Amino acid sequence: MSKSLIIAHLFPELLNLYADKGNIQTLTQRLRWRGYSVEVRPVKATQSPELESYHLVLLGGGSDREQALVATELYKQRSEWRAAASSGLPILAVCGGYQLLGDFYQLPGGDKVQGLSILDMTTVPGEGRLIGNIAVESELCGSIVGFENHGGRTHHNHAPLGSVVSGYGNNGQDRQEGVHHWNIIGTYIHGPLLPKNPQLADFVLRSALTYADLPADLEPLDDRMELAAHQHEWARHTSKVQKTL
Amino acid sequence: MFALWIAKLLILLLRLRGKSATSLPGKVAMRLSPKLLARLCNSLERVVIVTGTNGKTTTVRLLAAMMREETPIITNAEGANLTQGILSALLAASNWRGRLASKTALFEVDEATLPNIASCMPVKLLVVTNVFRDQLDRYGEIDNTIDKIIAGAAFVRGTVLVNADDPLARHIGLRFAGASKTFGFSPEGASMTGFDGVRDGAFCLQCGAALEYDGYFYGQLGLYRCPQCDFSRPHPDFVGHYSQGLLQFHEVGTPDTSYRVPVRGLYNVDNLLAAVAAARVFGISSEAIRSGIDHFKSPIGRMQTFSTSPQSILNLIKNPAGCDSVLTAICADPAEKVVCVGINDQAADGRDVSWLWDANFEQLAEFGRVHRFVVSGDRALDMAVRFKYAGVPTASVDVVPDLEAALDAALSAAQSADGLSVYVLTTYTLIHKAAALLAERRVADVEIAYHRASVS
Numbered sequence: 255m256s257k258s259l260i261i262a263h264l265f266p267e268l269l270n271l272y273a274d275k276g277n278i279q280t281l282t283q284r285l286r287w288r289g290y291s292v293e294v295r296p297v298k299a300t301q302s303p304e305l306e307s308y309h310l311v312l313l314g315g316g317s318d319r320e321q322a323l324v325a326t327e328l329y330k331q332r333s334e335w336r337a338a339a340s341s342g343l344p345i346l347a348v349c350g351g352y353q354l355l356g357d358f359y360q361l362p363g364g365d366k367v368q369g370l371s372i373l374d375m376t377t378v379p380g381e382g383r384l385i386g387n388i389a390v391e392s393e394l395c396g397s398i399v400g401f402e403n404h405g406g407r408t409h410h411n412h413a414p415l416g417s418v419v420s421g422y423g424n425n426g427q428d429r430q431e432g433v434h435h436w437n438i439i440g441t442y443i444h445g446p447l448l449p450k451n452p453q454l455a456d457f458v459l460r461s462a463l464t465y466a467d468l469p470a471d472l473e474p475l476d477d478r479m480e481l482a483a484h485q486h487e488w489a490r491h492t493s494k495v496q497k498t499l
Numbered sequence: 500m501f502a503l504w505i506a507k508l509l510i511l512l513l514r515l516r517g518k519s520a521t522s523l524p525g526k527v528a529m530r531l532s533p534k535l536l537a538r539l540c541n542s543l544e545r546v547v548i549v550t551g552t553n554g555k556t557t558t559v560r561l562l563a564a565m566m567r568e569e570t571p572i573i574t575n576a577e578g579a580n581l582t583q584g585i586l587s588a589l590l591a592a593s594n595w596r597g598r599l600a601s602k603t604a605l606f607e608v609d610e611a612t613l614p615n616i617a618s619c620m621p622v623k624l625l626v627v628t629n630v631f632r633d634q635l636d637r638y639g640e641i642d643n644t645i646d647k648i649i650a651g652a653a654f655v656r657g658t659v660l661v662n663a664d665d666p667l668a669r670h671i672g673l674r675f676a677g678a679s680k681t682f683g684f685s686p687e688g689a690s691m692t693g694f695d696g697v698r699d700g701a702f703c704l705q706c707g708a709a710l711e712y713d714g715y716f717y718g719q720l721g722l723y724r725c726p727q728c729d730f731s732r733p734h735p736d737f738v739g740h741y742s743q744g745l746l747q748f749h750e751v752g753t754p755d756t757s758y759r760v761p762v763r764g765l766y767n768v769d770n771l772l773a774a775v776a777a778a779r780v781f782g783i784s785s786e787a788i789r790s791g792i793d794h795f796k797s798p799i800g801r802m803q804t805f806s807t808s809p810q811s812i813l814n815l816i817k818n819p820a821g822c823d824s825v826l827t828a829i830c831a832d833p834a835e836k837v838v839c840v841g842i843n844d845q846a847a848d849g850r851d852v853s854w855l856w857d858a859n860f861e862q863l864a865e866f867g868r869v870h871r872f873v874v875s876g877d878r879a880l881d882m883a884v885r886f887k888y889a890g891v892p893t894a895s896v897d898v899v900p901d902l903e904a905a906l907d908a909a910l911s912a913a914q915s916a917d918g919l920s921v922y923v924l925t926t927y928t929l930i931h932k933a934a935a936l937l938a939e940r941r942v943a944d945v946e947i948a949y950h951r952a953s954v955s
């Protein structure tokens with residue numbers, strides 16, 4: 255296989271909270287174990303993203319200060335971002351990166367930071383942070399476990415990534431977590447997100463491979479360790495018997 | 500007086516029942532009388548405080564040993580670095596009328612607690628070891644931590660001593676209005692290779708530009724400079740150089756000295772350097788420093804060696820920077836070894852274990868010469884997955900959630916492979932249990948003295 259799958263890791267110097275490294279490691283290892291060649295391109299805030307050459311974009315979270323810097327940079331290219339996203343560019347956005355996909359997110363002090371308006375979505379501050387383990391049922395990949403830690407409350411008019419079985423989710427009210435629209439997945443779940451959720455990792459990879467015109471029938475891997483970790487956390491935080499994965 | 504008596508009584512009761520009284524008496528006394536801390540501090544004359552993310556406990560232990568050579572001191576129990584822990588230490592050192600046994604104190608203080616503590620005692624010296632992102636504080640609040648230390652430093656009536664090699668600690672030193680001094684490694688110890696993990700000090704706190712480095716010691720510690728403003732690593736007032744088990748110590752205007760390094764790992768050499776520099780600022784002679792080092796016993800879980808069969812070395816891990824330092828020290832041990840990692844996610848460990856992915860376990864997989872891995876604790880499976888994605892074959896990893904069984908599995912794997920060393924790494928809520936279990940499994944009465952040079 256000569257063509258590489260190109261993963262863009264946006265602003266690693268600013269958005270490096272919540273172990274984005276774990277998500278990248280999971281995506282790249284799962285491709286390499288299957289014989290794909292993959293290239294991760296760190297895109298710094300001082301560079302402008304070359305959206306047409308990426309097959310998957312990762313957008314992580316940072317502190318308020320760092321995230322505001324990122325928002326300013328992204329906003330300059332908002333029409334390019336909207337065009338790429340609506341034509342199917344796969345985007346995986348976590349925490350702060352997720353909030354940036356909406357119209358705006360409001361800071362606790364009242365200031366509104368403009369988002370990319372790729373999604374019909376807004377984020378406002380709420381009383382206290384929503385912190386803890388979270389378990390979600392998702393139509394895309396069965397179930398998802400992880401950790402959330404966010405002050406913002408997010409509301410949107412799209413399909414969620416899943417419904418909350420245990421934890422808070424988007425806003426602590428509507429029992430929904432994350433978003434799935436076009437090939438965009440946005441979520442508050444880190445921990446990191448992908449290592450213990452191999453089905454979700456493969457779902458993301460399939461959409462990236464399809465978008466890149468590469469063969470997307472992923473061979474199954476030996477995921478016993480990952481699934482054992484997944485089920486262990488699911489059992490600790492929910493009383494619900496899990497469907498067989 | 501009432502609060503004092505209740506707390507003293509409580510200390511007595513706890514001791515009678517064989518319990519340690521490191522925090523509870525202080526907690527109770529604080530409830531009864533919020534002013535008690537300030538009242539007890541009235542009779543203190545000289546206080547030294549050590550703060551920072553990593554290395555506080557070891558630095559305090561070393562410095563305490565040096566100070567005790569010259570004067571009795573009051574000090575808090577390891578890790579009891581919040582207000583209640585410091586108050587408990589003062590209560591234990593006071594008589595029933597509130598008189599303290601000594602006028603000199605040395606405290607390890609949590610960064611966020613620093614302003615509260617420093618405001619009510621005569622701090623003559625504040626030592627800032629380093630500032631890293633902690634796992635309990637993962638939502639980008641490192642700026643907040645720095646602000647807290649700066650606010651605490653404002654109460655210091657004396658010297659602030661900071662790590663010159665850490666841009667964040669250096670920034671704190673510059674923001675202090677009084678006299679600040681620095682300690683740091685000599686530049687020849689820096690390297691351009693290794694580590695590219697999260698560097699919290701990547702940006703200049705004076706102007707926001709990305710810092711440039713001419714070399715690194717560990718983590719963000721190194722020879723940094725800002726390309727945009729005049730912020731750069733200073734030439735330290737106290738310079739240390741590690742070679743062959745000795746710390747060569749240079750101080751302007753005095754003859755060079757060298758000290759035996761009683762701890763393993765480069766980051767621990769940095770703690771020794773901090774302690775020696777602090778002792779010098781405090782006016783302690785090099786003879787007293789030397790004999791203090793001889794009386795030092797390494798605190799729990801800081802490269803703590805047990806003469807189990809085969810020998811084991813226990814380490815606390817709690818954030819990526821500290822964990823990476825431990826992993827680097829393990830990789831510097833050229834012998835084959837067994838590694839046992841215990842991860843819990845209770846409140847004191849940090850509920851969020853994502854930091855495991857920011858720590859550089861890849862270096863262990865690649866350069867560690869690890870014969871076998873054992874993972875344990877509530878999050879044993881998370882750790883197993885972490886090792887898998889770091890490149891460790893799943894067949895080399897044993898998942899043993901129960902800590903006692905895990906330690907026995909690690910020791911027996913090491914025994915049957917010709918007596919390899921066992922490195923045990925655990926998070927906070929497993930460390931005391933691990934220390935007790937390893938102590939029970941000691942074959943000799945004497946703890947093995949530090950003997951191997953483990954820092955490259």
Ligand SMILES: [Zn+2]
Pocket residue numbers: 703704705706707708725726727728729730
């Ligand atoms: Zn600068």
